[in-house]
Amino acid sequence: MEKALVQKLIDTAIEQLNFSYTPYSHFKVGAALLAKNGTIYGGCNIENAAYTPTNCAERTAFFKAVSEGVRTFDAICVVGGKDGVLTEYAAPCGVCRQVMMEFCDPDSFQVILATSREQYDVYTLRELLPLGFGPANLA
Secondary structure, eight states, X not given: OOHHHHHHHHHHHHHXXXXXXXTTTOEEEEEEEEETTSOEEEEEOBOOTTSTTOBOHHHHHHHHHHHTTOOOEEEEEEEEEETTOXXXXXXXXXXXXXXXXXXXXXTTOEEEEESSSSSEEEEEHHHHSXXXXXXXXXX
């Protein structure tokens, strides 16, 4: 993936931190999901006093895209930190990785974890979820 596109995804994910609703943990997360058609869907985490209804930034981005009919994706960038300060990578939780398995090729889908435009690492979904269960397992 081109560096300019990676940086655009990082910028978009960082912008999403502004919309994060985290009155309990104060840990803000932003995501930028790149669809195969080139559209970027932003997402942020949204907490709830009951905790269980809380939604992660990654799933927010996926659900926005899927609710608009988009089902194929190339990459996602995830950023996060206490009060929105990016000091270390914020990797997707297990539930988010499972949602990615539903819609993404684990060998080609890229997960970008960043703390800035210059500091980031790129992983495949397979690297983050080596024995993932997805639609292919049910075929």
